[in-house]
Amino acid sequence: MIAETGHYALVLALALAILQSTLPLWGARRRDAALMALASPLAVAQFVLVGGAFAALTHAYVTSDFSLLNVVENSHSAKPLIYKISGVWGNHEGSLLLWVLILVLFGALVALFGRNLPDRLKADVLAVQAMISTAFLLFVLGTSNPFARVVQAPLEGQDLNPLLQDPGLAIHPPLLYLGYVGFSMAFSFAVAALIEGRVDAAWARWVRPWTLMAWCFLTLGIAMGSYWAYYELGWGGFWFWDPVENASLMPWLSGTALLHSAVVMEKREALKVWTILLALLTFALSLLGTFLVRSGVLTSVHAFAVDPERGVAILAILTVFVGGSLALYAFRAPVLKQGGIFAPVSREGALVVNNIFLTAACAAVFVGTLYPLALEAATGEKISVGEPFFNATVGPTMLPVFLLMPLAPLLAWKRGDALRAAQGVIWAFGAAILGTALVAGFVRGGPTLAPIGVGIALFTIVGAFAEIAERTKLFRAPPAESLRRAKGLPTSSWGGALAHAGMGVTLLGIVGATAWSSEAVVALKPGDTVPLSGFEVTFDGAQARNGPNYRATAAHLTLRKNGEIVAAVEPARRFYLARRQDIAESGIATFGVSQFYAATAEARTDGATGFRLQYKPLVLLIWLGAVVMALGGCLSLADRRLRVGAPRKAARPSPAMQPAE
Numbered sequence: 001m002i003a004e005t006g007h008y009a010l011v012l013a014l015a016l017a018i019l020q021s022t023l024p025l026w027g028a029r030r031r032d033a034a035l036m037a038l039a040s041p042l043a044v045a046q047f048v049l050v051g052g053a054f055a056a057l058t059h060a061y062v063t064s065d066f067s068l069l070n071v072v073e074n075s076h077s078a079k080p081l082i083y084k085i086s087g088v089w090g091n092h093e094g095s096l097l098l099w100v101l102i103l104v105l106f107g108a109l110v111a112l113f114g115r116n117l118p119d120r121l122k123a124d125v126l127a128v129q130a131m132i133s134t135a136f137l138l139f140v141l142g143t144s145n146p147f148a149r150v151v152q153a154p155l156e157g158q159d160l161n162p163l164l165q166d167p168g169l170a171i172h173p174p175l176l177y178l179g180y181v182g183f184s185m186a187f188s189f190a191v192a193a194l195i196e197g198r199v200d201a202a203w204a205r206w207v208r209p210w211t212l213m214a215w216c217f218l219t220l221g222i223a224m225g226s227y228w229a230y231y232e233l234g235w236g237g238f239w240f241w242d243p244v245e246n247a248s249l250m251p252w253l254s255g256t257a258l259l260h261s262a263v264v265m266e267k268r269e270a271l272k273v274w275t276i277l278l279a280l281l282t283f284a285l286s287l288l289g290t291f292l293v294r295s296g297v298l299t300s301v302h303a304f305a306v307d308p309e310r311g312v313a314i315l316a317i318l319t320v321f322v323g324g325s326l327a328l329y330a331f332r333a334p335v336l337k338q339g340g341i342f343a344p345v346s347r348e349g350a351l352v353v354n355n356i357f358l359t360a361a362c363a364a365v366f367v368g369t370l371y372p373l374a375l376e377a378a379t380g381e382k383i384s385v386g387e388p389f390f391n392a393t394v395g396p397t398m399l400p401v402f403l404l405m406p407l408a409p410l411l412a413w414k415r416g417d418a419l420r421a422a423q424g425v426i427w428a429f430g431a432a433i434l435g436t437a438l439v440a441g442f443v444r445g446g447p448t449l450a451p452i453g454v455g456i457a458l459f460t461i462v463g464a465f466a467e468i469a470e471r472t473k474l475f476r477a478p479p480a481e482s483l484r485r486a487k488g489l490p491t492s493s494w495g496g497a498l499a500h501a502g503m504g505v506t507l508l509g510i511v512g513a514t515a516w517s518s519e520a521v522v523a524l525k526p527g528d529t530v531p532l533s534g535f536e537v538t539f540d541g542a543q544a545r546n547g548p549n550y551r552a553t554a555a556h557l558t559l560r561k562n563g564e565i566v567a568a569v570e571p572a573r574r575f576y577l578a579r580r581q582d583i584a585e586s587g588i589a590t591f592g593v594s595q596f597y598a599a600t601a602e603a604r605t606d607g608a609t610g611f612r613l614q615y616k617p618l619v620l621l622i623w624l625g626a627v628v629m630a631l632g633g634c635l636s637l638a639d640r641r642l643r644v645g646a647p648r649k650a651a652r653p654s655p656a657m658q659p660a661e
Contacts, residue, residue: 007147021130043111071157258275264351372384454512464498491635497632499632499633551574556568569596
């Protein structure tokens with residue numbers, strides 16, 4: 001009965017979504033306050049209904065209700081509780097329901113916390129958001145119903161994909177969807193602005209918090225997915241340029257460009273047309289990622305294997321919303337007033353250059369990801385675009401972004417002084433030169449350009465705080481005054497500095513983990529020892545261990561340095577009984593921000609065990625940098641100016657209100 005309640009809740013949510021997408025929009029055109037006021041309660045009620053449906057599906061998983069086909073195909077009674085819960089979104093139907101839940105959540109948040117929005121704009125935004133939820137609720141109910149019953153309930157389920165039975169995959173999809181779907185708010189604001197034919201600084205300030213929130217979640221989601229792939233898939237890599245990985249990277253790149261473009265629009269009312277276009281394209285790329293994952297057009301460990309008919313339905317949704325919004329953009333863009341003029345050497349100019357390179361990197365990822373699919377569809381020929389292409393295109397394209405990040409905040413709006421900005425990053429430049437020299441002089445091995453990569457990372461990290469040093473008069477005023485100035489800085493200044501520094505930290509981790517990593521693929525018998533990066537790795541033997549729904553064989557490796565034991569790791573192979581599937585579980589030892597990584601291969605006939613052993617210097621900085629970036633975004637989000645909206649010009653007092661002389 002609970003499952004049927006969840007199903008009916010989705011039907012009622014669809015009805016409310018249809019009302020929300022029509023009545024407030026019509027009311028905004030007729031300036032009918034009553035109709036416009038319906039948007040907020042409808043949005044909240046829609047969230048309550050979809051939330052109830054999601055809770056009903058979660059209950060079915062937790063209680064192992066095998067009368068539901070979705071639970072049968074993706075759960076097992078012996079599975080740990082955390083994986084019963086994560087199994088709700090570990091499949092196509094459940095993850096799509098989570099997608100819709102987050103979509104209506106953002107609509108409800110705007111309804112509850114968008115009190116400073118003009119009534120017409122708020123009605124239009126919530127109406128557009130409801131149009132998106134209408135399409136996806138129709139898709140869920142028509143092709144992907146998670147509450148479908150089986151004729152005769154089996155005694156046991158088929159279990160969740162073993163690769164997804166991991167804490168990282170319990171966290172990764174919700175974070176990723178909060179980012180993906182969060183960009184729908186930027187899309188809704190952009191379409192609403194095009195409908196109204198008005199885009200100004202106030203609009204930019206209203207849309208920026210929602211974009212920033214989505215960007216923070218997407219940053220954490222990508223980082224969590226990268227770390228999961230690193231330790232779970234058994235190959236020790238943090239990024240594979242997999243099409244589904246790229247599908248999350250593209251909206252992150254365009255969303256980053258959107259954030260910076262919105263700043264220019266808010267401060268100078270410039271780049272209006274470009275900012276609107278970025279808002280449309282960022283959500284379009286999010287929808288594209290949804291299509292790639294669910295259409296069956298690619299094979300990936302991240303993808304849901306579904307029939308192509310569902311992919312056609314998602315493609316139709318993508319075409320309607322992206323095509324419709326771009327058509328509206330083409331119709332309205334020529335009448336949007338352009339903002340202020342600025343010199344090439346200015347903060348606006350630097351942010352424009354930043355946008356150019358970010359969108360160029362996004363375009364490179366887009367082409368590399370979709371070209372093989374388009375070629376196969378057109379000619380039947382299969383080709384692979386892999387790491388060499390992306391490293392040769394995305395890497396050099398992002399290099400100017402890292403170099404500009406410390407300089408841009410030091411340039412004045414409208415017209416800047418390049419020499420003064422360069423003087424402001426002199427300490428960052430010195431740190432880069434010193435770091436490059438030390439690495440080149442004392443670190444052996446690795447690519448020739450690796451020390452320069454370290455220097456660029458240090459330049460980005462130290463330079464991220466150059467603007468704060470300038471505004472607080474660090475080392476140029478008494479410490480008490482500098483501290484007072486630092487306390488008076490808005491949180492967005494600290495947030496921007498942290499986010500930029502996080503980019504540098506991630507770059508430093510990428511350089512260290514790729515330039516100076518070492519690897520050995522060996523076959524060891526108990527008692528054998530192999531050297532790796534100053535460690536002596538001894539295979540002590542293996543033993544059987546059983547889990548709640550699997551059997552495992554764990555190998556014990558002891559790590560020594562100079563004859564002393566420094567760590568032990570236990571890579572294992574697990575055999576999941578219900579799925580009859582064998583997977584590797586890596587063993588990891590952490591040394592500061594570096595890691596030793598071990599994964600086992602399948603058993604050999606000669607009694608030896610195969611191992612992939614790796615030592616990755618600075619690898620944890622990759623994900624630590626992402627956390628620092630997200631923390632910077634959260635600090636910026638806490639800025640009061642983003643909560644109260646754009647300031648309104650005070651009306652001139654009437655003669656009757658003038659003070660008496």
